[in-house]
Amino acid sequence: MAKIRPARNGSKKEVILKSAAALFRAKGFKASSMRELATTLGIEAPSLYNHIGSKTELLEEICFTVAAHFTQHMQQVQQSQSTELQKLEAIIRFHIRMMLEWFDELYISNYEWKNLPQPQLSAYLEERKQYEAGMLLFIQDGIENASLQNINAQAALITILSALRGLEHGNRFRQELPGRLLEDEMVHHLLNGITR
Amino acid sequence: MAKIRPARNGSKKEVILKSAAALFRAKGFKASSMRELATTLGIEAPSLYNHIGSKTELLEEICFTVAAHFTQHMQQVQQSQSTELQKLEAIIRFHIRMMLEWFDELYISNYEWKNLPQPQLSAYLEERKQYEAGMLLFIQDGIENASLQNINAQAALITILSALRGLEHGNRFRQELPGRLLEDEMVHHLLNGITR
DNA sequence: CCTACCGATCGGTAGG
DNA sequence: CCTACCGATCGGTAGG
Numbered sequence: 570m571a572k573i574r575p576a577r578n579g580s581k582k583e584v585i586l587k588s589a590a591a592l593f594r595a596k597g598f599k600a601s602s603m604r605e606l607a608t609t610l611g612i613e614a615p616s617l618y619n620h621i622g623s624k625t626e627l628l629e630e631i632c633f634t635v636a637a638h639f640t641q642h643m644q645q646v647q648q649s650q651s652t653e654l655q656k657l658e659a660i661i662r663f664h665i666r667m668m669l670e671w672f673d674e675l676y677i678s679n680y681e682w683k684n685l686p687q688p689q690l691s692a693y694l695e696e697r698k699q700y701e702a703g704m705l706l707f708i709q710d711g712i713e714n715a716s717l718q719n720i721n722a723q724a725a726l727i728t729i730l731s732a733l734r735g736l737e738h739g740n741r742f743r744q745e746l747p748g749r750l751l752e753d754e755m756v757h758h759l760l761n762g763i764t765r
Numbered sequence: 766m767a768k769i770r771p772a773r774n775g776s777k778k779e780v781i782l783k784s785a786a787a788l789f790r791a792k793g794f795k796a797s798s799m800r801e802l803a804t805t806l807g808i809e810a811p812s813l814y815n816h817i818g819s820k821t822e823l824l825e826e827i828c829f830t831v832a833a834h835f836t837q838h839m840q841q842v843q844q845s846q847s848t849e850l851q852k853l854e855a856i857i858r859f860h861i862r863m864m865l866e867w868f869d870e871l872y873i874s875n876y877e878w879k880n881l882p883q884p885q886l887s888a889y890l891e892e893r894k895q896y897e898a899g900m901l902l903f904i905q906d907g908i909e910n911a912s913l914q915n916i917n918a919q920a921a922l923i924t925i926l927s928a929l930r931g932l933e934h935g936n937r938f939r940q941e942l943p944g945r946l947l948e949d950e951m952v953h954h955l956l957n958g959i960t961r
Numbered sequence: 962c963c964t965a966c967c968g969a970t971c972g973g974t975a976g977g
Numbered sequence: 978c979c980t981a982c983c984g985a986t987c988g989g990t991a992g993g
Contacts, residue, residue: 598793624973684793736927750920798987800987
């Protein structure tokens with residue numbers, strides 16, 4: 570019999586979500602089986618369904634939780650009184666910190682979102698689009714008030730976003746570089762190239 | 766009865782590879798079925814096996830063909846008499862051009878390689894490691910002879926590689942920006958940030 | 962290049 | 978949280 574799962578049952582669901590994120594990141598969403606997830610948690614696969622609704626629900630929770638963090642930070646930056654350069658720097662630093670702390674989850678929201686069902690898929694892509702529009706505005710404003718060079722704003726957006734989102738590759742950087750150093754170096758690299 | 770497939774049967778296998786690349790990129794390797802691939806080609810699934818050995822073989826051919834292109838270009842750049850800055854610029858431009866021309870294949874070799882079986886998986890990762898070591902050397906040499914700022918070479922490598930490999934995201938840039946403009950802008954963005 | 966079909970594995974449910 | 982089990986789908990083969 571189907572059991573109604575509580576929206577908040579605290580720690581057990583979060584444990585499942587964390588294991589799922591690690592598994593989905595390592596193998597990909599489709600290649601990850603609920604049986605393997607259950608095994609890593611020391612239970613049988615059907616027992617998972619006392620805590621979650623479906624495999625897809627796990628993916629949704631991961632993607633939208635990550636998206637919410639970024640959206641919230643974007644709004645915070647937009648409402649600040651900082652300069653455009655400071656806003657861009659804040660965005661870059663936030664990305665890198667999130668990547669260091671929530672690597673599995675960010676990887677999934679970057680590369681496994683395509684497995685989301687509709688209408689969540691569209692909603693997710695729309696939220697991303699809004700975020701990117703916010704970044705583009707910072708760059709355009711910076712060009713207008715001459716704190717940035719007269720670059721192509723769209724290309725600069727793509728370069729910065731690619732550098733930040735592509736960051737998870739291999740994640741070897743975690744061992745070889747202190748996170749704070751990487752953060753400072755990337756800010757310098759990505760901003761000084763477009764800072765007049 | 767198993768049929769021995771010729772190593773060179775020319776166009777038909779290449780047509781399959783091209784369709785497979787598009788499908789694997791859109792849906793992911795695991796989520797792509799041979800039945801769907803066959804349908805897009807107007808044949809039944811079992812007929813595919815007159816031209817290919819397995820689904821995995823398709824992935825292998827895509828990943829190693831891409832890797833071979835990059836490895837060959839790296840060797841060409843290493844043997845050139847260019848300055849370190851010119852070498853880095855050549856690498857960046859080559860990446861972007863490959864991305865514009867072989868988007869599906871690069872996406873797969875960037876994100877679906879984890880589906881490779883052993884020992885191909887290890888061989889693939891080793892080839893990538895060699896490529897990255899080559900780039901790192903350009904950066905280190907540039908720092909030593911002061912054509913680059915006194916940056917952290919590892920961080921600079923990560924930033925450039927991330928920006929280049931993360932580039933395929935959404936691939937909207939294909940419509941909005943002429944490829945050559947994006948190339949020039951990214952070279953400027955990624956190099957001027959570290960060029961003294 | 963097709964029809965017919967296989968063994969394996971999947972997400973998930975029934976029922977307790 | 979378990980055992981038992983389902984319908985669907987998968988990659989691939991047999992045989993022609």
